[in-house]
Amino acid sequence: MSSLPIISADERLATQRGIKGCIFGSYGVGKTSLLWTLPAESTLFFDLEAGDLAVTGWHGDSIRPRTWQECRDFAVYIGGPNPSVSADRAYGTAHYENVCKKFGSPEVP
Template sequence: MALPIITADQRLREKQGVKLVLLGKSGIGKTSQLKTLPEGSTLFVDLEAGDLAVKDWRGDCVRPTTWPEFRDLVVFLAGANPALPADAPFSEAHYRHVCERYGDPAQLAKYDTYFVDSITVLARLALIWAKTQPQAYSERTGK
């Protein structure tokens, strides 16, 4: 097997992107920034289930309601991490399982941007899920 060298032309043709987080007090217009994005190529990941600030935005959206649903969505959108073992979230096996459920990832080709709202709700979903895991209980303290 030859060394997998990526040529400059191949590297320059790769799709590039920016990961950005908007932070600020409630009500200053973070969610409203969705209205500045193209409706045809942006997927709105609506964790707040129908935010009023963007009710007139006419783009596509998905509404995961639990941490595992969000985690499945992320691996579907971003693909597998080949460095992870098969039983780990975001592994190749996890990705294949999610593709069986959601269908062909080619359906995502139209999206250049994923807009997730809100990080506060996402943190709450992750904490709720974490509290249900066996590792969250201490046999020593009973807490």
């Protein structure tokens, strides 16, 4: 029987982590304008609607997925493989590994 591993404080504190967030809201409430409050050098704008008019002068990087598959690939790339799904399914280990082969390692230096 496999047990759930206990992660020591040292292991937890040594793990490289980052903030991943999504902002949801009604049209016109200022979701995109929140980019102005974030550091451009470490923020990636995931532009689903070509809705960057409010931040035309913002100097951060962005991506504009055009298909559902591109959205799924980005999700597994950023979030890592989901251990609760079969390795050969969407968001599984094989999906993650294929996306990493395509885009390179998601590790932040």
